[in-house]
Amino acid sequence: xxxxxxxxxxELMSLCKRRGFIWPSYELYGGIAGMYDYGPLGFSLRNNIVxxxxxxxKGREGFTEIDTETVNPREVxxxxxxxxxxxxxITYCTKCGAPFRADHLVKEFYSNPDTMSEKDLDQAFLDHxxxxxxxxxxLGPVEDFNLMFxxxxxxxxxxxxxxxxxxxxxxxxxxxxxxxxxxxxxPFGVLQTGRGYRNEIAPRQGMIRMREFNxxxxxxxxxxEDKTWSRFDEMKDEKLTxxxxxxxxxxxxxxxxxVAKHVVANEVxxxxxxxxxxxxxxxxxxxxxxxxxxxxxxEMAHYAKDCWDAEALLSYGxxxxxxxxxxGCWDLTRHSEFSGADLSHFKRFDTPREEEVEKVKPNRKxxxxxxxxxxKAVAAAVEQAKPEDVKDGRLTVTVxxxxxxxGSEMFTVIKTKEKVNGERIIPNVIEPSHGLDRIFYxxxxxxxxxxxxxxxxxxxxxxxxxxxxxxxxxxxxKDNLDVLAKQICASVHTARAAAVxxxxxxxxxxxxxxxxxxxxxxxxxxxxxxSGPQKDTVTIRDRDTxxxxxxxxxxxxxxxxxxxxxxxxxTDL
RNA sequence: GCGGUUGUAGUCCAGUGGUUAUGACGGAAGCUUCCCAAGCUCCUGACCCGGGUUCGAGUCCCGGCAACCGCACCA
Numbered sequence: 001x002x003x004x005x006x007x008x009x010x011e012l013m014s015l016c017k018r019r020g021f022i023w024p025s026y027e028l029y030g031g032i033a034g035m036y037d038y039g040p041l042g043f044s045l046r047n048n049i050v051x052x053x054x055x056x057x058k059g060r061e062g063f064t065e066i067d068t069e070t071v072n073p074r075e076v077x078x079x080x081x082x083x084x085x086x087x088x089x090i091t092y093c094t095k096c097g098a099p100f101r102a103d104h105l106v107k108e109f110y111s112n113p114d115t116m117s118e119k120d121l122d123q124a125f126l127d128h129x130x131x132x133x134x135x136x137x138x139l140g141p142v143e144d145f146n147l148m149f150x151x152x153x154x155x156x157x158x159x160x161x162x163x164x165x166x167x168x169x170x171x172x173x174x175x176x177x178x179x180x181x182x183x184x185x186x187p188f189g190v191l192q193t194g195r196g197y198r199n200e201i202a203p204r205q206g207m208i209r210m211r212e213f214n215x216x217x218x219x220x221x222x223x224x225e226d227k228t229w230s231r232f233d234e235m236k237d238e239k240l241t242x243x244x245x246x247x248x249x250x251x252x253x254x255x256x257x258x259v260a261k262h263v264v265a266n267e268v269x270x271x272x273x274x275x276x277x278x279x280x281x282x283x284x285x286x287x288x289x290x291x292x293x294x295x296x297x298x299e300m301a302h303y304a305k306d307c308w309d310a311e312a313l314l315s316y317g318x319x320x321x322x323x324x325x326x327x328g329c330w331d332l333t334r335h336s337e338f339s340g341a342d343l344s345h346f347k348r349f350d351t352p353r354e355e356e357v358e359k360v361k362p363n364r365k366x367x368x369x370x371x372x373x374x375x376k377a378v379a380a381a382v383e384q385a386k387p388e389d390v391k392d393g394r395l396t397v398t399v400x401x402x403x404x405x406x407g408s409e410m411f412t413v414i415k416t417k418e419k420v421n422g423e424r425i426i427p428n429v430i431e432p433s434h435g436l437d438r439i440f441y442x443x444x445x446x447x448x449x450x451x452x453x454x455x456x457x458x459x460x461x462x463x464x465x466x467x468x469x470x471x472x473x474x475x476x477x478k479d480n481l482d483v484l485a486k487q488i489c490a491s492v493h494t495a496r497a498a499a500v501x502x503x504x505x506x507x508x509x510x511x512x513x514x515x516x517x518x519x520x521x522x523x524x525x526x527x528x529x530x531s532g533p534q535k536d537t538v539t540i541r542d543r544d545t546x547x548x549x550x551x552x553x554x555x556x557x558x559x560x561x562x563x564x565x566x567x568x569x570x571t572d573l
Numbered sequence: 574g575c576g577g578u579u580g581u582a583g584u585c586c587a588g589u590g591g592u593u594a595u596g597a598c599g600g601a602a603g604c605u606u607c608c609c610a611a612g613c614u615c616c617u618g619a620c621c622c623g624g625g626u627u628c629g630a631g632u633c634c635c636g637g638c639a640a641c642c643g644c645a646c647c648a
Contacts, residue, residue, distance in 0.1 A: 006641075018584055018599080030621065030638045086648060101574085104645080147648090165648085201646065202574065209647070301648040320647095456610075476607060504601080508609035515609095527606060539608075546609065 005315035012315075012448050013206060015457065019517055021045065021444065022207065034203025034211035036437075041517055044467035044498065046214070046440050049283055050193055052464060053216050053434065056279055063189030063218065064181065068170025070195055071151065074160045076169050079338035080331060082148060085302045086165060088201075089121055090145040102142040105130050118142040149197045163197035168431060171219045172331045175343050179221075186345055186427055187222040187268075193436065205316045207441045214436035220268065221427040223347065224329065227266035232259075238274040242308075243293040250291055265306050269326055272432045276310050276322050283439065284462040285321075286446045289313035292324075303330040312442040321438040329426040336426070348422035355420050358387040360395070361412050387413050447518060459518030460544055463564055470499040470560055471514040471522040477503035484553070485525040488538065492557050497564060515543055521563065521570070523556065542570040549573045 020039030182188035236256030310322035474481035
């Protein structure tokens with residue numbers, strides 16, 4: 001991070017506070033690290049980002065959106081693995097009270113201390129005479145410091161709950177509902193936006209690591225044996241900058257090439273890496289400062305089989321803003337195990353198969369006399385056995401916990417034909433997961449420009465995401481100029497396309513305010529608007545070029561609409 | 574969490590232990606036919622929190638909180 005980068009992030013943060021994009025939370029009471037509030041402009045920008053995301057995933061892809069609880073019972077995270085894996089082992093010095101990562105204190109003695117249990121670590125302290133690095137005091141018992149916020153559901157402490165660290169689990173626990181809603185067909189996609197919580201030990205870098213943060217997650221349920229994507233052809237020419245985990249060099253290739261060369265594992269993953277690029281660029285992320293980096297094996301989350309991060313180059317360095325993970329069958333398998341529910345998909349074959357199956361059949365005539373009263377249980381055990389269990393003509397089964405060896409006269413291996421209509425499979429999950437706050441910050445940083453010579457700041461936000469679409473000014477706030485300006489402003493202002501009236505200060509100052517807020521266009525009512533040959537016309541100014549055109553007052557709503565939807569460009573006016 | 578740096582109006586910054594804390598920008602009211610942060614008048618607004626030292630603390634000391642940088646962490 002250079003001094004210029006420092007300056008840039010500080011100037012941007014100052015602008016964000018001044019203009020009302022974001023404010024550090026609870027500043028009144030001294031502030032809390034890793035928490036930020038969204039001001040009027042910031043919330044609007046954030047909502048616009050979410051709308052673009054919806055347009056792509058609900059609109060183009062036809063996925064469905066749900067909203068689930070942020071407080072989850074303990075069982076959910078026991079099953080998801082977060083309770084065990086999303087924790088650090090921590091110990092406190094009994095003398096000075098300083099906390100330490102227990103696994104870090106013993107890393108010189110063991111190859112992978114992060115897999116050790118609390119008891120192993122306690123013992124390791126004794127075996128290797130590990131004491132407090134600060135004061136030399138005795139270390140206390142090793143505990144789990146879970147990064148999830150814990151709470152109680154209802155009075156007392158009987159039902160333990162946690163604030164979710166990701167929205168994904170709310171989708172997985174609703175799998176059966178969603179599966180039925182989607183007519184029991186694969187693939188289908190579900191999206192959810194909302195808050196997640198991680199009790200970070202040391203939040204850093206402004207909005208990049210927050211304790212309470214916003215996500216936009218998409219969970220895509222696919223057939224594990226069919227990771228093709230029907231609309232892949234539409235995506236195959238999208239260009240990507242990739243950083244595979246096989247080397248340190250970035251490579252430029254299209255989605256189609258990346259999948260063909262197995263750089264990206266399959267079509268689904270490739271399609272959504274491409275989609276993510278389109279999404280981010282549409283928001284205003286600079287393609288030259290965007291790359292996709294594949295996770296190294298040891299870096300992968302406990303649930304992930306493969307993962308590509310979209311990384312943006314910020315003043316903080318390359319920063320993950322979206323992760324596209326292949327979670328495999330981890331989540332559904334685990335929830336199935338822990339809940340006892342069948343979370344599989346019945347995959348019907350195109351035509352039922354006649355399958356020849358080998359089975360072990362008990363020979364009851366021989367079993368009866370040999371085992372008498374026990375023979376029924378033995379026969380049942382034989383029916384459970386598989387042909388490959390037969391060794392040297394003999395079969396060993398377990399009855400009432402004891403092994404029973406049977407001679408070849410006790411059973412027969414037969415071949416039968418069965419009609420099989422399909423098979424049960426656990427769907428795989430592909431997850432494009434977007435860090436909304438990080439994307440928000442990236443959009444701001446990539447839109448930010450500062451002219452050092454003029455000391456002039458412009459946010460080049462894309463009109464689609466800009467919080468305010470139009471500024472409307474009277475040249476002077478008198479002689480009825482203000483009346484017309486207010487009328488024009490009211491005629492176009494809506495909740496989605498905000499127009500702002502400003503009559504305060506000089507005209508240049510008002511343009512400057514709007515440039516700093518990222519407003520793409522401004523309209524000014526002057527004396528020519530009221531009388532003379534140009535009566536009933538106003539000027540419209542383009543933020544990025546400062547160019548002006550004269551347009552008729554009556555055309556303002558239509559022109560603004562055309563500019564916003566991209567039907568017309570400013571230069572065509 | 575460790576080490577370093579730093580906390581003064583909305584923002585940026587000045588301030589030898591000693592009156593009512595300097596200024597700029599911003600914001601507000603007004604004047605000026607004012608199209609790119611122009612000028613003028615007037616107003617607004619701050620010493621992060623808690624202890625301590627002292628006759629007296631924005632200033633010195635201790636603790637806390639917060640920010641920035643490096644290390645560590647970041648499923």
